Amino acid sequence: MSDPGESPGGPARGVLQRSTMGGRSYFVFVLVFFHMCIMNGIAQLYENHNNGGEDPDPRSHQGAPDSLQQPPLGPKKPPLGPKKPPLGPKKPPLGPKKPPLRPQKPALGPREPETVREFFLPRIDGVKVGHVQKLSLVPDKVHEMRTLSLKPLLFEIPGFLSDAECGVVMQLAQLKGLVESQLMVQEGQEELAEELDLSPDEIFSLLDISQDGQLQLSEILTHSRVREGIWLTPESLREIYAGIHADKDHNGLLSLEEFRQLSSDAFQRFLLQRGVESSQLVRNSHHTWLEQGPGAHPVLQSVKQRVVHLTQLPDPLVDLSEPLQVVRYQQGGHYHAHHDSGPVYPETACTHTRPAANASSPFETSCRYITVLFYLNSVEGGGETAFPVADNGTYEEVSLIQNDVDLLDTRRNCERSNLRVKPTRGTALFWYNYLSDGKGWVGEQDQYSLHGGCVVTRGTKWVANKWINIDPDYQRQVRYQQLVSQSAQDHKDQEGLVSSQDMHDAHQDL
Numbered sequence: 337m338s339d340p341g342e343s344p345g346g347p348a349r350g351v352l353q354r355s356t357m358g359g360r361s362y363f364v365f366v367l368v369f370f371h372m373c374i375m376n377g378i379a380q381l382y383e384n385h386n387n388g389g390e391d392p393d394p395r396s397h398q399g400a401p402d403s404l405q406q407p408p409l410g411p412k413k414p415p416l417g418p419k420k421p422p423l424g425p426k427k428p429p430l431g432p433k434k435p436p437l438r439p440q441k442p443a444l445g446p447r448e449p450e451t452v453r454e455f456f457l458p459r460i461d462g463v464k465v466g467h468v469q470k471l472s473l474v475p476d477k478v479h480e481m482r483t484l485s486l487k488p489l490l491f492e493i494p495g496f497l498s499d500a501e502c503g504v505v506m507q508l509a510q511l512k513g514l515v516e517s518q519l520m521v522q523e524g525q526e527e528l529a530e531e532l533d534l535s536p537d538e539i540f541s542l543l544d545i546s547q548d549g550q551l552q553l554s555e556i557l558t559h560s561r562v563r564e565g566i567w568l569t570p571e572s573l574r575e576i577y578a579g580i581h582a583d584k585d586h587n588g589l590l591s592l593e594e595f596r597q598l599s600s601d602a603f604q605r606f607l608l609q610r611g612v613e614s615s616q617l618v619r620n621s622h623h624t625w626l627e628q629g630p631g632a633h634p635v636l637q638s639v640k641q642r643v644v645h646l647t648q649l650p651d652p653l654v655d656l657s658e659p660l661q662v663v664r665y666q667q668g669g670h671y672h673a674h675h676d677s678g679p680v681y682p683e684t685a686c687t688h689t690r691p692a693a694n695a696s697s698p699f700e701t702s703c704r705y706i707t708v709l710f711y712l713n714s715v716e717g718g719g720e721t722a723f724p725v726a727d728n729g730t731y732e733e734v735s736l737i738q739n740d741v742d743l744l745d746t747r748r749n750c751e752r753s754n755l756r757v758k759p760t761r762g763t764a765l766f767w768y769n770y771l772s773d774g775k776g777w778v779g780e781q782d783q784y785s786l787h788g789g790c791v792v793t794r795g796t797k798w799v800a801n802k803w804i805n806i807d808p809d810y811q812r813q814v815r816y817q818q819l820v821s822q823s824a825q826d827h828k829d830q831e832g833l834v835s836s837q838d839m840h841d842a843h844q845d846l
């Protein structure tokens with residue numbers, strides 16, 4: 337499954353308003369349950385945890401960081417590269433296994449219609465779990481980067497940030513102000529639901545994975561762990577069943593007959609009236625965003641530059657990514673397991689390249705190719721980052737919840753995760769949310785990159801996320817960068833600052 341932390345359930349208020357009686361009510365129920373079940377399997381898969389209603393930050397709702405949404409595109413962003421030196425020489429050595437920045441061009445398969453790829457994303461070789469590579473990220477210091485898993489490709493770099501830098505980032509975040517990371521009621525999925533045209537029997541059949549004519553709790557939860565932003569557990573689902581008299585024969589299962597009789601009014605009313613504590617949400621934290629471009633605090637700029645070196649990506653890709661997200665969990669805080677970015681489908685639009693998209697798409701995700709997670713403090717108790725299925729032999733969605741044990745539940749089952757990283761101040765984790773497509777670009781989502789923040793049992797936990805946004809659609813990424821560069825250029829030209837040669841040189845990196 338993809339990120340459970342985003343608007344999977346959908347439009348409680350809208351549905352309540354619309355639900356009347358009889359056939360209409362039934363139809364609405366179908367929509368509601370479709371939300372619960374199918375939209376989580378589809379729409380949610382398309383989006384990432386910060387799109388949709390959980391995140392009150394406007395840049396999350398609308399997709400892109402403020403600086404990327406404002407036309408013209410680039411005032412806050414540095415120009416894309418007219419003056420940049422070639423990519424290779426300025427990168428620090430990463431040890432013997434460093435992949436070439438411009439490997440031999442692989443066969444491209446079906447010929448691409450517009451431009452041939454001229455750029456190949458570097459991808460660091462993990463070699464094997466436990467492998468250590470030396471990095472020179474800053475002068476006079478050698479960092480060690482240890483491979484923690486190959487699925488996902490995940491590394492740990494102790495001391496990536498100094499104690500003082502961690503302090504500055506936390507202070508800047510506090511100065512800016514943190515907001516709750518999750519809104520209760522998710523908006524914006526109603527129209528999507530109305531486009532759906534499935535009968536209750538069809539929905540039932542889709543949910544009934546084992547095809548035994550009964551819906552088990554795990555079959556419901558596999559498709560929808562989240563309702564109204566609330567993390568559903570087997571217990572809470574039983575409570576809902578009891579509250580709306582769904583399970584008439586009290587056998588813990590929903591038959592088709594029981595399923596057909598469910599009323600959406602009752603279901604919605606139960607959830608909304610029950611009242612919710614923050615511990616029952618998908619995510620229980622506060623966060624803010626810090627820009628890292630020119631004019632930002634030197635520490636933030638320096639961290640960004642270090643990320644460029646770490647990832648070996650060209651500056652523009654990092655510059656045009658989301659700002660730094662700083663997150664604070666208070667005692668009792670958590671973040672259930674999720675993917676930072678959604679899977680790739682032809683219809684998927686990336687938030688950051690939306691200005692360069694040809695057509696509007698109903699599905700949007702942040703397209704976070706890489707996550708760099710910084711621990712800004714060492715946590716007194718709990719708060720580990722869990723990777724439930726890291727290096728698992730297989731990834732099976734249905735195996736994530738078995739016998740009432742939900743591996744994605746970081747409040748209860750973190751200790752069952754394949755990998756847990758204890759927060760240590762200054763350490764950075766770094767992983768790829770996507771595989772390579774084998775042709776030097778972004779491939780499939782790496783399902784093994786599921787991760788979450790375990791409940792903080794003592795003290796406060798501070799982390800920061802640097803997400804590197806890259807569009808799996810190479811052409812769209814190129815178009816977007818050209819657009820940004822052109823926009824920045826237009827600005828400069830108006831001010832008489834640059835020559836046409838500079839314009840010509842733009843985007844040589846991509």
Ligand SMILES: O=C(O)CCC(=O)C(=O)O
Binds near residue numbers: 676720
């Ligand atoms: O808090 C953690 O350890 C993980 C945070 C995370 O996954 C996120 O913010 O996306």
Ligand SMILES: [Fe+2]
Binds near residue numbers: 674675676787
């Ligand atoms: Fe995450």
